[in-house]
Amino acid sequence: MTGSTHPRTGAPGPVGGLSGLRSLLTQRMRSGQLGTLPIVGALIVIWLVFQLLNPHFLSSDNLVNLTLQSAATGVIALGIVLVLLVGQIDLSVGSVSGLAAAVVAIGSVQLGWPTLLAVVVALGVGAVVGVLYGALTTRLGLPSFVLTLAGLLVFAGLQLRVLGPTGSVNLPFRSTLVRLSQQGFLAPAASSAIVAAVVLGYAAMLMVERARRRRAELPVASPVDLGVRIGALALVLGSSVAYLNTNRGVGVTFALFVSLVAVVDLLLRRTRWGRAVRAVGGNVESARRAGIPVRRTFVSVFVACSTLAALGGVLSVGRLAAANQATGGGDANLTAIAAAVIGGTSLFGGRGSAWSALLGVLVIQSISSGLTLLNLDTAVRYVITGLVLALAIAIDTLMRRAREV
Structure with a gap:
């Protein structure tokens, strides 16, 4: 996957938006690296099948x-x-x-x-x-x-x-x-605090990784891509914990x-x-x-x-x-x-x-x-x-x- 170059240094710039995500997905499918x-x-x-049944x-x-x-x-x-x-x-x-x-x-x-x-x-x-x-x-x-x-x-x-x-x-x-x-079970406030800490930690990790790749003159993800990843994680974790908290909550184990x-x-x-x-x-x-x-x-x-x-x-x-x-x-x-x-x-x-x-x-x-x-x-x-x-x-x-x- 290739990205644009920096106008002054010539270093690889952000791989942008939806086109970059599509390119990444296509490349991973061809190479057999779809991950999870x-x-x-x-x-x-x-889940959808059993919910219907x-x-x-x-x-x-x-x-x-x-x-x-x-x-x-x-x-x-x-x-x-x-x-x-x-x-x-x-x-x-x-x-x-x-x-x-x-x-x-x-x-x-x-x-x-x-x-x-x-x-x-x-x-x-x-x-x-x-x-x-x-x-x-x-x-x-x-x-x-x-x-x-x-x-x-x-x-x-x-x-x-x-x-x-x-x-x-x-x-x-x-x-x-x-x-x-x-x-x-974790208290609702405790589980919400853990979710916030995880999302912030993930965001910090992505930013550090992006800075490291930029210094190494490697392709980096665009701010939009980073925002999508962080937002998706926050949405999944936050909604899951909130839904479980409507019942007994998140089990300690x-x-x-x-x-x-x-x-x-x-x-x-x-x-x-x-x-x-x-x-x-x-x-x-x-x-x-x-x-x-x-x-x-x-x-x-x-x-x-x-x-x-x-x-x-x-x-x-x-x-x-x-x-x-x-x-x-x-x-x-x-x-x-x-x-x-x-x-x-x-x-x-x-x-x-x-x-x-x-x-x-x-x-x-x-x-x-x-x-x-x-x-x-x-x-x-x-x-x-x-x-x-x-x-x-x-x-x-x-x-x-x-x-x-």
């Missing part, structure tokens, strides 16, 4: 429930996004989340630990699992697919051992974790999930670690020759993935007020992986975004919620989710081929 646009479009279509689907009450149900799985999916970015996979995130849930339940109920201590120990278990995966992958060259598949069985067994002969532990409803997960997504996105795009993750995912050998610490990057990604899986288990046990043998089972495991892929993260490594976890889990939970409102059983949900996943993989493969042409 297809997923956003699919999510809108899903059941007018309660887009009610504030149902959307609040949908966001609460998305938090735990979304946090686990965020970790999957990270390992996929380096071209690896973790099939044990469900078992790790189940083990973490068991640790929290047993520690806080039977051993009398403070809730915070139980949560910290559970997250520590996840971090240790990540270190183990990273070490075995980088030192011994074990394939992550087989290694984490073995881990799935090992940690599922440990979960059963920790839960004991009863196989189930209930948390009291007065527990801080349960009250926070089930009844914790969902706000935590979105905050983690924003932090990981910032780390991936603005830090040396993030650039290393993308470089390793693009080509391991080239990254190694460029002086990037490949082993350290692999270990850090596995640690982040397993720790986020453990956090997902903590949020799950808080929402359900119980940990049992089914916690973190095959459904949670496959749903988290599917969410990352459906959200736009490539199975081939090097391409994806932290926001893929948010978009992907919203797609899956929207399908689940919509089918529940239509009184359709779990079998239909599995079939539709599988078809959506297959479509996402097909699109990913086609876009990869388009970039290689």
Whole structure:
């Protein structure tokens, strides 16, 4: 994409208005780099279809429930996004989340630990699992697919051992974790303040990026384009939060999930670690020759993935007020992986975004919620989710081929 040049310096000027946006969109379609646009479009279509089939689907009450149900799985999916970015996979995130849930339940109920201590120990278990995966992958060259598949069985067994002969532990409803997960909502003023802070931060980031590109004599977006982006973000966030506030509001757990997504996105795009993750995912050998610490990057990604899986288990046990043998089972495991892929993260490594976890889990939970409102059983949900996943993989493969042409 080319822009006009500065009249004095000859530096590229703003790429202007609607013609610039059309040119950018056309270029991205030809190169297979549409980003999250297809997923956003699919999510809108899903919402419209279910709203036509059941007018309660887009009610504030149902959307609040949908966001609460998305938090735990979304946090686990965020970790999957990270390992996929380096071209690896973790099939044990469900078992790790189940083990973490068991640790929290047993520690806080039977051993009398403070809730915070139980949560910290559970997250520590996840971090240790990540270190183990990273070490075995980088030192011994074990394939992550087989290694984490073995881990799935090992940690599922440990979960059963920790839960004991009863196989189930209930948390009291007065527990801080349960009250926070089930009844914790941001005050309307707090949620509005967060939206304002996010929009201002995004605007500042765009301005800094524009100034940096201008100094480097690269094409820059016009002020109109920047205004459209900032206005669109403000409109989407502001209207969404205002609509949820007509009911119970924004859940604390969902706000935590979105905050983690924003932090990981910032780390991936603005830090040396993030650039290393993308470089390793693009080509391991080239990254190694460029002086990037490949082993350290692999270990850090596995640690982040397993720790986020453990956090997902903590949020799950808080929402359900119980940990049992089914916690973190095959459904949670496959749903988290599917969410990352459906959200736009490539199975081939090097391409994806932290926001893929948010978009992907919203797609899956929207399908689940919509089918529940239509009184359709779990079998239909599995079939539709599988078809959506297959479509996402097909699109990913086609876009990869388009970039290689």
